[in-house]
Structures are given as structure tokens and as C-alpha cells.
Amino acid sequence: MTDPLHALSPLDGRYAEMTAPLSGHFSEFAFLRDRVRVELNFLAALSKTGIFRPLTDSESAQLEAIQSNFSAADAEAILEHERKTRHDVKAIEYFIQSKLVESASSLADSIPWIHFGLTSEDTNSLGQAIALKESRDGVILPNLDTLLSNLSNLARRYKSVPMLARTHGQFAVPTTLGKEFAVYIARLKKTRDQISMHRFEAKLTGAVGNFNALQAAAPQVDWLSFSKNFVSSFDLEPNLLTTQILPYDNWVRYFDLIRLTNSILIDFAQDIWRYISDSSLKQAVVEGEVGSSTMPQKVNPIDFENAEGNLGVANSLFIHYAQKLTVSRLQRDLSDSTVRRTFGTGLGHSLIGWINFQRGLRRIAPDEEKLKAELNAHWEVVSEGAQTILRAVGKSDAYESLKEQTRGRVLTEAEYRSWCEALEVDGETRGRLQSLSPESYIGLAIQLTDSVTG
Numbered sequence: 001m002t003d004p005l006h007a008l009s010p011l012d013g014r015y016a017e018m019t020a021p022l023s024g025h026f027s028e029f030a031f032l033r034d035r036v037r038v039e040l041n042f043l044a045a046l047s048k049t050g051i052f053r054p055l056t057d058s059e060s061a062q063l064e065a066i067q068s069n070f071s072a073a074d075a076e077a078i079l080e081h082e083r084k085t086r087h088d089v090k091a092i093e094y095f096i097q098s099k100l101v102e103s104a105s106s107l108a109d110s111i112p113w114i115h116f117g118l119t120s121e122d123t124n125s126l127g128q129a130i131a132l133k134e135s136r137d138g139v140i141l142p143n144l145d146t147l148l149s150n151l152s153n154l155a156r157r158y159k160s161v162p163m164l165a166r167t168h169g170q171f172a173v174p175t176t177l178g179k180e181f182a183v184y185i186a187r188l189k190k191t192r193d194q195i196s197m198h199r200f201e202a203k204l205t206g207a208v209g210n211f212n213a214l215q216a217a218a219p220q221v222d223w224l225s226f227s228k229n230f231v232s233s234f235d236l237e238p239n240l241l242t243t244q245i246l247p248y249d250n251w252v253r254y255f256d257l258i259r260l261t262n263s264i265l266i267d268f269a270q271d272i273w274r275y276i277s278d279s280s281l282k283q284a285v286v287e288g289e290v291g292s293s294t295m296p297q298k299v300n301p302i303d304f305e306n307a308e309g310n311l312g313v314a315n316s317l318f319i320h321y322a323q324k325l326t327v328s329r330l331q332r333d334l335s336d337s338t339v340r341r342t343f344g345t346g347l348g349h350s351l352i353g354w355i356n357f358q359r360g361l362r363r364i365a366p367d368e369e370k371l372k373a374e375l376n377a378h379w380e381v382v383s384e385g386a387q388t389i390l391r392a393v394g395k396s397d398a399y400e401s402l403k404e405q406t407r408g409r410v411l412t413e414a415e416y417r418s419w420c421e422a423l424e425v426d427g428e429t430r431g432r433l434q435s436l437s438p439e440s441y442i443g444l445a446i447q448l449t450d451s452v453t454g
Contacts, residue, residue: 011348018355019348025135026344032078033070034127035092038234039115040067042204043096045230046113051218059107066099074099089120117214119207121332125246128340129202129236132251135347136195143354144192144261148185150358152453155181159449162439163280163371164381173384174375174438177280177366178453179445184268186452191261198257199237201250204230208331209242245332248325255346259318262311262350265357269304269311272364276301279370284363303360307353314349317342375438380411382436386420389436393429413437 007013024030040063047055055063074095081091093115100107115123159178164171204227206212211223224240231238239246275281283299324339375381383402390398405411405419420433 009345011345011352015348015352018352019344021139022135022344022348022351025131025139026347029072029075030131031127031341032075032092033067034130035089035123036070036074036078036096037067037130038123038126039092039096040064041233042115042118042230043110043113045226045233046116047110049218049221049226051221052110052113055110056106059105062105062107066096087120089115089123092123117206117211117217118204119244121245122204122206124337124340126202126204126231126234126236128343129200129251130234132254132343133200133234133236136198136200136254139351140258140347141192141196143351144188144195147354147358148188148192150361151181151185151188154178154361155185155449155453158366159446159453161366161368161371162375162442163366164374164378164438171378171381173381174441176442176445176449177371178449179442180271182449182452184264187264188261189452191257191264195254195257195261198254199250200254201239201246202231202234202236203227203239203242203246205240205242208244243328243331245328245336248321248336252322252325255318255321258347258350259315262315262318262353265353266308266311266315269308269357269360272304272360273301273308276304276364279367280374281364282367284365286363301360303356303363307357307360309353310349310356311353314346314353317346317349321346372439376413378410379413379416379438380406380409381438382416382441383411385436385441386433389429389432390423390425393425395425 004013004016007016011019044055044060044063046052077098078088078091078095081094082088085091085094096114097111100111155178157178158181159176161177162174163177163180165175165180166172203209206214211227214221214223227240228238237250239250272281276283283301285299289299321339325336328336383406387398387402390401395401417434420430423430423433425433
């Protein structure tokens, strides 16, 4: 492997350790391996149709061994073929042929049936759909679940910590820190569930989507059922209505879900950045770390900033997929092929963003003294509750009365209590008004947090 110091992409250099799990699905080696798997499984499936002899148990084991023992040397052998053919799938076909010949295998008579009646996009769409599904199950969902678990732990821990909310950048009524986290958890859980339920499509329909070659060579076979069963054998969704290429709408829907997840996290990262900037959240000081090359006092929110940047890069690719892959010149052109080879890049930058976001979470905690002082310095924020209590007992001018007292002003506790005493209301109503305080006026924030983190 190239020395990470000389890698062109930070995914393979600076961030290689973080993105390594995805390389097992989206590297060139992985793409070659998965397409060899498709071609060998296709050969085995054909043998069960009766158009050529059934494979023996020993021969099936030989095909399985080629897949399970696929090596860097095998990948290089395919690339050597491709250098001559300038065609990646034909190179895979030649590689399999040579494997069967070199081993003096009884499978040599099966060589005419390798890639029989297929087009390259049958092999490619299946190979890439396998990579998308298996990376989703093995990398994407586990990392997203870990992120949600960490967020839920923080939300539960801080569900009772009151703080001033902000609307339009101005102090609004109080909330709790845990409730603010809970809103993002609820949003992320929805996209997580949709990502989990997504069924990836693939195709095996021939050169222009009509099974022309297969039907001409073996009309006795039910190719529609064969295609459905073969694609389904990889736990993928068969699409029978295609051109030469699979319509990529299904894959784009998946990337749109990842993009929405990333956008939610960008929103969250920016909010946390602001909380840190306002000193509502404090960051752990780690010995040996430096926040600035010239300002010794700095502790920067670098993990959240890194997450925001990487998530933005990922989303720019996902937007391009939505624009590019839903459009094709008639049957197809090769401009889609090179774009599809970047799937690991978009998912890789997403993964870096998720990991760094969690790294940042481990370093933050509320400055509860600061939050408490801020709450008690702004009694005007309970005016919403006060005017609503008054409206409930028939005071038609309640809103206007509180507006006159509070709009554009900072209200002290003494001023609020003096206002309560001056009101002409019954004792029960006065008591309810006097029970309000910025620290206690948090509504159902705790219960709402529990509802999403429990």
C-alpha cells in the first residue's frame, strides 16, 4: 500500500485508519473481488438451469475457493488483463478462464458459460449493490448506532440541566440541554431507521435490458424468474425494467438518506459550536494538546469543525450523484461509471465526520454555574408563561401588559415579583405566577427527553 504520507486523498492518508473499514467494500480490490463473486455465482446458477451439465460438489467447492481465496495477486492478474483489453469486466472473464485452465480443473468445459449472455452492467450493478448493502450493514449502521447511543447517554445525563433557549439568536423561554440533544436524536433515529430498511436494487437483464442474448440462446429457460432469483440470492432487490444500466434512483435514495443524516449533524455541530462560543458548554483540556500556534489559552472545538467540513464534502458528492446518476444519454454512457467509483469517497467523508463528532462529544460538558447565572439574570423569559396564566383566567390584555413590561428589557427577579404583587388577581393565580422562575419553567423537557432516549 502507498505510504500514507504520499497518498493523494486524505481518506487513504491522514484519515486512513478511520476509513479502513470501508476500504474492504469500496477499494479497487474489493470491487474486483465482488465482481468475481458475481460471475462465479452466475456460472453455478446457470448449471442448475439444464443448459449445461450440473456441477459436482467438488467443482462447486473449486468455484467457492476462487472466491474465498481471492488475493492481491489475483487482483493484479485482472488488472494485467485490463491493461491489454481496456475493459474491466472482460478482464475479469479472462481471469476466471485462466484460473480454470491453470488448475487443470474439470471445469474447463464450463469456460463458454462464463459471463454467458450478460452485459458488463449486470456484473457491475450487482458488485456495487453488494458493496453498498454490506458496507451499510457492517460499517454505516454500526457507526450510526454508536453515535446515537453516545448522544442518548448525554441527553439523559443533562435532561434536567436548564438553560436559556434562543430563537432568532435572542434569549427565549428556558429548555434543558438534554432536550436540545433529544431533538437531534429524534431526527437522526428517523433517518437511521430508513437507512436500515432500504433495499438495494441490482439488475441482470442483458445488454439493453431485454434479455436478448439469453432468450435467443436458451428460450426454454424462464429468464425473468432466473434473474429475480439470482439477484435475490445476494439479498438484493431485482429490477427487471432497465436499459443497459440499472436506473440508479434506488441508490440515490440511499445516498439522500445519508446526506440528510449528515445535514442534521452539520446543524447539530454548528449549534454545539455556538454553545461553546457562548461558554454554555466547556471543553475538557487535554494535557499536551495545543489550540493555537500563537495563543496559548485557546481550546478550539476542532472535532466539531472537522466533522462539519467532512460532512459537507460528503454531501457535495451525494448531491452530484442525485444530479448525475438519475440522468443518462439513451441507454448509457461511461460518465456514470467513473462517478460510481467514488461511492467510497462520499461514505468515507461521512464516516470521518461521524467519528470526529463523537470525539467532540466526549470532551464537552455544560457550565452549569454559567447557565444558572444566565437564567437568573433574565426573568423576562417567564413572561410567556405569565401571560398565558393570565389569559387562562380571562385577562384579555395579558399579552399586551407583559409586552409593555418586558419587550426589549432585561427583567430582574425583584421586578418580576413586584409586578406579580401589583396585579389584581385571585390568590391562586398570584401563587401560580409567583411559582414561575427561569430555572423551573422548562415545561415537559425532561419527559420529552426520556421519550426518545429511554
